[in-house]
Amino acid sequence: MDLSLSTRTVGDRTIVEVGGEIDVYTAPKLREQLVELVNDGSYHLVVDMEGVDFLDSTGLGVLVGGLKRVRAHEGSLRLVCNQERILKIFRITGLTKVFPIHSSVDEAVAATD
């Protein structure tokens, strides 16, 4: 399965809905999308990963890159994920301490910290 991407805005947050597989082949598309959003002035991103079937370290690298970009503008990048097999990858790489991970888009949009 290829990667699907769609975006919408809720208040000052931009929701990036990702579906399919994020791997070495598809991750550049996600990178492009995140870079474009930041270049267009969207600095508070919520990446909804509920439709993601597969994520590898290339995808993690893209998310970390996105986080660096929004932080340069004092923005935020939050993730929405409930899938154990995806969460496990964040845990074993220690990235659960880097990304705020929420169980729903509503929760991520409402979060401030």
Add this chain to the structure above:
Amino acid sequence: MAIVELRFSALPEHVRTARLVAAAVARRAGVDEAVLDEVRLAVGEACSRAVGLHMSHDLDTPVRVALIEEEKKFSIEVGDAAPTASASAHNSSGSAAPAAKSDEDEAEGEMGLAVISGLVDDVEVTADDKGGLIRMSWPVIPEPVLP
């Protein structure tokens, strides 16, 4: 011992194929269903790393994957033909790897290894001047003995 070998051009689009083949062979070999996601991820990481190394060293040789079914374990070997960092570190000529590899690629490769190490208990990473090899093994569930 039964073996399935796969060789593919070092292109990112073929990594998914390697993942699918590895998972199918692992399932057939008797690897626990609960572990198949880990097998898929680990072989994907190893292949992505190998593809990255071949591309950054401008190699046109294929990436090699061997799926080996043994009596009590299932092993996957992913081999690349790139003189890896650890091997080139021993190269005193000073003309080791080309400098095309960016820090970001390097970091992604290392993150891939970190994921593999976190996922797979039995993993071995070796390298020499001919290339690198990642060998990973998982236990297989023995077939029940029929009465």
